[in-house]
Amino acid sequence: MAQLGTGIxxxxxxxxxxERMPGIDWxxxxxxxxxxxxxxxxxxRLRERGVTVVPHGVSLGLGGxxxxxxxxxxALAERAEALGSPLVTEHIAxxxxxxxxxxxxxxxxxxxxxxxxxxxxxxxxCENVRIAQDxxxxxxxxxxxxxxxxxxxEEMTEGQFLYELVERTxxxxxxxxxxxxxxxxxxxxxxxxxxxxxxxxxxxxxxVAGGFERDGVWHDSHAHAVPxxxxxxxxxxASRTRPPGVLLERDENFPEEAELERELTAIRETVTxxxxxxxxxxxxxxxxxxxxxxxxxxxxxxDGAAxxxxxxxxxxxxxxxxxxxxxxxxxxxxPAPEGFDGxxxxxxxxxxxxxxxxxxxKVAPELPWIIGESYRADFLGYARTRPMTGGYRxxxxxxxxxxxxxxxxxxxxxxxxLTAWWLERSGPKPLDGHPLTRWLRTRTARIALRRxxxxxxxxAGVDADPAPAT
Numbered sequence: 004m005a006q007l008g009t010g011i012x013x014x015x016x017x018x019x020x021x022e023r024m025p026g027i028d029w030x031x032x033x034x035x036x037x038x039x040x041x042x043x044x045x046x047x048r049l050r051e052r053g054v055t056v057v058p059h060g061v062s063l064g065l066g067g068x069x070x071x072x073x074x075x076x077x078a079l080a081e082r083a084e085a086l087g088s089p090l091v092t093e094h095i096a097x098x099x100x101x102x103x104x105x106x107x108x109x110x111x112x113x114x115x116x117x118x119x120x121x122x123x124x125x126x127x128x129c130e131n132v133r134i135a136q137d138x139x140x141x142x143x144x145x146x147x148x149x150x151x152x153x154x155x156x157e158e159m160t161e162g163q164f165l166y167e168l169v170e171r172t173x174x175x176x177x178x179x180x181x182x183x184x185x186x187x188x189x190x191x192x193x194x195x196x197x198x199x200x201x202x203x204x205x206x207x208x209x210x211v212a213g214g215f216e217r218d219g220v221w222h223d224s225h226a227h228a229v230p231x232x233x234x235x236x237x238x239x240x241a242s243r244t245r246p247p248g249v250l251l252e253r254d255e256n257f258p259e260e261a262e263l264e265r266e267l268t269a270i271r272e273t274v275t276x277x278x279x280x281x282x283x284x285x286x287x288x289x290x291x292x293x294x295x296x297x298x299x300x301x302x303x304x305x306d307g308a309a310x311x312x313x314x315x316x317x318x319x320x321x322x323x324x325x326x327x328x329x330x331x332x333x334x335x336x337x338p339a340p341e342g343f344d345g346x347x348x349x350x351x352x353x354x355x356x357x358x359x360x361x362x363x364x365k366v367a368p369e370l371p372w373i374i375g376e377s378y379r380a381d382f383l384g385y386a387r388t389r390p391m392t393g394g395y396r397x398x399x400x401x402x403x404x405x406x407x408x409x410x411x412x413x414x415x416x417x418x419x420x421l422t423a424w425w426l427e428r429s430g431p432k433p434l435d436g437h438p439l440t441r442w443l444r445t446r447t448a449r450i451a452l453r454r455x456x457x458x459x460x461x462x463a464g465v466d467a468d469p470a471p472a473t
Contacts (some may be wrong), residue, residue, distance in 0.1 A: 007248025162200020
C-alpha cells in the first residue's frame with residue numbers, strides 16, 4: 004500500500020499557500036473540479052516536485068441503487084491517469100434517487116447521504132464497488148461519511164458493514180475520523196467500537212477535518228478548526244496501526260497559512276505520539292499467544308437469517324424505493340418515511356437547502372450580484388419544494404426561471420439582467436414553447452431586458468461561467 008505521509012486538501016483558494024507549506028508529502032483534489040486537459044498550474048508544479056496528487060470523487064454515488072454511471076467512471080479514470088495518481092477515492096453514500104427503478108422523478112441530493120446498513124444495501128454497494136474497480140486504472144478506496152440521520156431497521160454496525168465490504172470486494176478504506184466523531188454526536192455511535200471492528204490493514208489513508216455543534220447536532224463543515232475529540236480519535240486509530248497517509252481537509256472559511264500549518268503539525272504530532280506509545284507498550288508487554296478477539300460478526304445465515312442476497316433487480320428496486328422516499332422527504336417536502344426521526348430529517352433538510360444556496364452562489368456568482376440581499380431567502384424559499392434534478396448548474400437556471408416567472412426581482416433593471424443571464428445560458432435547446440419564453444414576449448420583459456443591456460453591456464459577472472464547486 005502506498006505510503007503517502009502528511010497531506011492537505013488542495014483547493015484553488017489556498018493553492019499558493021499549499022505550495023509554500025513545508026512537509027507536504029501529498030495533496031488531494033476534488034476530482035469533479037479538475038479538468039484532465041487543463042490541470043491547474045499549481046498541481047503541475049506540485050507534481051514536478053514529487054508531491055503525490057490523489058483525485059477524490061464526490062458524485063459517483065456508489066451506495067445508490069443504480070449501477071455507477073459509465074461517464075462518471077470514465078471521468079474519474081481520466082483524472083487518475085492525468086495526475087499520475089496511485090489510487091482514487093470516493094464515498095460510501097448515495098447522492099441521487101428516483102428514476103426508472105422507482106417510476107418516480109429523478110432527484111439529486113447535492114450532498115452525500117448515508118446508505119442503510121442492511122444486507123440489501125451491502126449487496127448493491129459491493130456490486131457497484133466491483134464495477135468501479137473494473138473501470139478504474141488504479142486501486143479504489145471508499146470513505147465512511149458523516150450523517151445527521153439514522154436509518155431504521157439497520158442490521159449491522161458501521162464497523163461490521165465496512166468489514167464485510169472489504170471482505171467481499173477487497174476495496175481499500177479511506178477512514179474519516181471527523182466523520183466518526185460526527186456520528187458519535189449525532190447517532191450515538193462509539194468511535195472506538197467502530198475502530199475495533201475495522202480491518203485496519205485495508206486503510207489507504209485518513210481524513211481529519213473540523214466542524215461545529217449546534218443544538219446537539221454536529222455539522223461536519225470542513226470550515227472550522229480540527230477539535231480535540233477528532234484528534235483523540237486519530238490517536239486511537241494510530242495506536243492500532245500507523246496509517247499510510249493522513250490528510251487535513253478544509254473546504255471554505257480558510258484561515259491564515261500559519262493556522263493551517265499549526266493544524267498540520269498537531270496532526271503529525273498526534274500520529275507520531277500515538278504510534279510511539281503503542282510501540283513502547285507492545286514492547287514492554289509480552290504478547291499473548293491467544294488469538295485476538297474478532298469483531299462481533301454480522302448476522303449469520305446459519306442462525307436462521309437469509310444468506311447474503313446478490314444485487315438482483317429486486318434487491319436494487321427495494322433499495323431504490325427506500326432511498327427515493329427518504330430523499331423526497333428531504334428535498335421535496337413529502338412525508339417522512341416510517342421509522343425516521345422527523346425532527347432530525349428537518350435538520351438535514353435545512354442543511355441540504357443551505358448547501359444548495361451556497362454552491363449555486365459559487366457556480367453562478369452572478370445570481371447573488373443581480374438579486375442582491377434577498378438572494379439567500381429567495382433561494383431557500385424556492386428550494387423548499389423544488390428538488391434539484393440536474394446538478395447545480397441546472398439548479399441555478401431553474402432558480403432564475405422561477406424568479407422571473409414570479410415577476411422577480413421587483414426592480415425592472417435587475418429583472419432584465421437576470422433575464423439576459425438566463426437566456427445566455429439556456430441555449431442551445433429550442434425555447435419557443437418554454438413558459439419563460441412566452442413571458443419574454445411581454446412588453447414589460449422586453450423593456451426590462453433593453454434597460455439591462457444598456458446598463459451592463461459585457462459585464463464580467465454576467466459573462467463568467469465558473470467551474471462547479473463541491
